[in-house]
Amino acid sequence: MTENLAPATVLQKTDDVLMTESEGVTVLMSMTTGNFIELNGSGAAIWEAIDGSQNQAAIIEHLQRTYQIGADQCAADVTEFSAQLLAEGLVQEAASA
Amino acid sequence: MLETARQQFDVFAKLGNAQTNAPLRAQLKAKLARETPTPEALAMQLNLARRSGDLAATRSAIVELARLNGETGDFSEKAIVPFGLENPTGQKLAPLIVIDDFLQPDQMNALHRHACDTEDEFRKANTNSQSPAYDPDKRETLVNWHFTEMRDHFEEFIEQNLAEFQCILGLPAFVKERMELKMTCHIDGGFFRVHADNHEPITEAGRAITWLYYFGEQTPRYTGGELFLLDTELATGVRSTVWFTKVEPKPNRLVAFPSWFYHAVGPTQVECGEFGAGRFAISSHIRKPADGLGWSTEW
Ligand SMILES: [Fe+2]
Numbered sequence: 001m002t003e004n005l006a007p008a009t010v011l012q013k014t015d016d017v018l019m020t021e022s023e024g025v026t027v028l029m030s031m032t033t034g035n036f037i038e039l040n041g042s043g044a045a046i047w048e049a050i051d052g053s054q055n056q057a058a059i060i061e062h063l064q065r066t067y068q069i070g071a072d073q074c075a076a077d078v079t080e081f082s083a084q085l086l087a088e089g090l091v092q093e094a095a096s097a
Numbered sequence: 098m099l100e101t102a103r104q105q106f107d108v109f110a111k112l113g114n115a116q117t118n119a120p121l122r123a124q125l126k127a128k129l130a131r132e133t134p135t136p137e138a139l140a141m142q143l144n145l146a147r148r149s150g151d152l153a154a155t156r157s158a159i160v161e162l163a164r165l166n167g168e169t170g171d172f173s174e175k176a177i178v179p180f181g182l183e184n185p186t187g188q189k190l191a192p193l194i195v196i197d198d199f200l201q202p203d204q205m206n207a208l209h210r211h212a213c214d215t216e217d218e219f220r221k222a223n224t225n226s227q228s229p230a231y232d233p234d235k236r237e238t239l240v241n242w243h244f245t246e247m248r249d250h251f252e253e254f255i256e257q258n259l260a261e262f263q264c265i266l267g268l269p270a271f272v273k274e275r276m277e278l279k280m281t282c283h284i285d286g287g288f289f290r291v292h293a294d295n296h297e298p299i300t301e302a303g304r305a306i307t308w309l310y311y312f313g314e315q316t317p318r319y320t321g322g323e324l325f326l327l328d329t330e331l332a333t334g335v336r337s338t339v340w341f342t343k344v345e346p347k348p349n350r351l352v353a354f355p356s357w358f359y360h361a362v363g364p365t366q367v368e369c370g371e372f373g374a375g376r377f378a379i380s381s382h383i384r385k386p387a388d389g390l391g392w393s394t395e396w
Contacts, residue, residue, distance in 0.1 A: 018121040018124045018125060019121075020117060020120040020121050022114070022116065022117045029121050031125075031137075031141050032185065033185070033186075034112075034141075034144060036111060036112060036117070
């Protein structure tokens with residue numbers, strides 16, 4: 001799947017996710033690949049923000065405002081992590097309205 | 098140990114962590130109870146159980162999956178993983194035999210005493226039979242080729258049970274050419290990186306069945322030393338980095354699998370540092386000649 005998600009892309013969580021807490025870290029497991037993805041601070045915020053309605057641009061703006069981080073850094077974090085979630089089958093593109 | 102080996106074992110430890118996997122397995126179980134079970138969901142249940150080293154749950158998940166597929170699920174009790182199963186990324190699960198409480202307790206104790214009494218006969222193992230050099234980055238194992246205690250017992254057991262082992266592991270009835278048989282010990286820091294015991298095509302001469310009998314103190318003072326049996330695509334040698342069957346080296350447990358499947362032995366910790374507290378095994382390869390037998394394409 002694409003490395004650079006378009007700002008208008010809307011992602012939603014799939015049903016293929018199992019989630020647990022291990023030593024204070026949230027761990028996601030993809031039922032497709034079997035990999036574990038650990039959610040660190042920004043990862044957890046991005047995962048939280050992916051709700052099937054906000055597009056990438058809106059998530060970037062929201063996180064940038066909430067966490068007072070630079071626009072470029074925030075955009076890079078969100079698109080990179082979202083692409084990883086997509087590749088692991090943990091999220092998918094929401095059907096367009 | 099090289100950093101790459103350390104990282105690989107860290108990944109195995111994380112993916113195979115029973116505590117992390119337990120809530121994931123519970124969620125999946127709840128999902129399966131809510132919805133009509135699909136083969137994919139049952140396969141995932143099986144894959145999480147075996148990755149966590151839960152052999153009883155592995156077996157029952159396999160039986161459940163077989164029944165969903167309209168089969169009887171009537172496998173030998175020794176078959177923890179029957180042959181022919183595939184993971185979600187297309188590699189085969191290594192067929193696996195496990196026999197617990199293999200010897201009488203006093204027989205195992207005698208074997209352990211024999212190992213301790215012959216400590217000075219143990220040598221650092223070579224990486225493999227073709228490479229005479231000892232390489233601490235690949236493996237750290239002590240080996241005694243000349244152990245005597247119970248040797249005949251193991252030879253006879255294999256002689257009598259080879260046909261059943263071949264059947265469970267999905268191998269044709271090849272003739273046993275000879276059997277390599279040695280005693281091994283992993284003391285503190287012992288490990289064996291990912292490898293296969295045979296890289297030749299299945300019809301060529303070579304190792305066909307690898308079996309191990311774990312023994313040691315009744316209540317082990319070692320931790321670690323697990324066997325990781327990696328799902329393998331036999332034609333290409335591609336092995337999964339995510340899916341494997343973990344086997345705890347419980348004393349008095351015998352395990353067997355086809356020698357072509359990739360596997361590794363995780364680092365052993367022996368805090369007290371005593372040789373006798375190590376993770377011991379009788380480690381063996383049953384060799385076969387080149388043959389034109391009908392090898393199943395199932396695995
Ligand atoms: Fe081996």
